[in-house]
Amino acid sequence: MNEYQKYVDENTFLLNETSIRELLKNDNGHLNNVTIGIEKYGYGVLLLKDNKVNIDFSVFMMTGLGRIRGYSIKLNSSDEKWMRYLISFSIFIAKEYEDLDPVDTYNTLLSNCRALFEKLGFFTITNYDIQRFDRLNPLLLTSNPRGTILIYYEDKIEVYKSIFSHVVDTNKFENKIYLMHSESSNLIKIGRSKNPNTRERTLQGRDPKLNMITYWDAPLQIEKDLHNKFIHKRVRGEWFDLNFGDLNTIKEIMSEYTTS
Structure with missing residues (x-):
């Protein structure tokens, strides 16, 4: 602990x-x-x-x-x-x-x-406020007698990405199994593609707020297995209402196809 x-x-x-x-x-x-x-x-x-x-x-x-x-x-x-x-x-x-x-x-x-x-x-000032002016090298001055409090929000996509730290082996299988998050719907897509990054850019044409979380080099059957595993959380097609715990479950399932 x-x-x-x-x-x-x-x-x-x-x-x-x-x-x-x-x-x-x-x-x-x-x-x-x-x-x-x-x-x-x-x-x-x-x-x-x-x-x-x-x-x-x-x-x-x-x-x-x-x-x-x-x-x-x-x-x-x-x-x-x-x-x-x-x-x-x-x-x-x-x-x-x-x-x-x-x-x-x-x-x-x-x-x-x-x-x-x-x-x-x-x-109060947030980390997002600071990022907006980061390149300008700003100096924050305030005469507020009560002082300043930094508010640090967490970026969901970065947190989700941090769950997965594996190295993708690109030589074993033709297709990749990927997880992609939609900020608009807060859903996660379990999909497959020969080139996940290209797939991400294609889908962003329909929904600009899509972000790749991670992907694996794995057999096509794994996509179907994951769909069946979380069928009770399927909202539509390949989109699922997954939470933090579900992502950790997927990490464990996919450990066979990862390299530290």
Whole structure:
């Protein structure tokens, strides 16, 4: 167990229906929609203590599936590792609720945190803001008395790609089995092609927000095997509603066709 998982274990709390009802007293929208079944999941952030130079706060998720319950974790804005803790918390939640994606969960919770920081007078800037001006070598100056907080969002495609670190052996089979993500639909395509990168560019003509995750040199039968494995998650054709855990399952299945 690493230090981030240890922190989550020690600082994550189960929210029962009574505590969630208390949280909902000042909410008239998103979170209440969860309790009446309009939305499956809700996310929020709660100020615990304003220390002027930093704040203690709690982020939480809740669901009305089966029964109203949720989880929360306590964080401090001055702790340089608080976003790493939030990532581990999001992974924990995604393991509890398999239809949740840890990257989406993390980014949603982070946006809630940013809204709280801004409301309390902190200046926030994201990694995407910095990337926009990276080539200009900018110098950030702010007179905000409460200080600046960097908000680092995770890129889903880069996280998905990081799951797979294999080297593709291109000499064994004529076709490649590939995984491709559509940002528009949030679905993943399990397909085959002699040249996956060319296939990616072809499909991008229809949907510009397509990105190759990875591919393998493997028998054509493997594509069919993967389709059958995740048939319960097929949305249409070769497109599947796969989550983080499913990708790790595919990684294990395809280990026979990878080189470290």
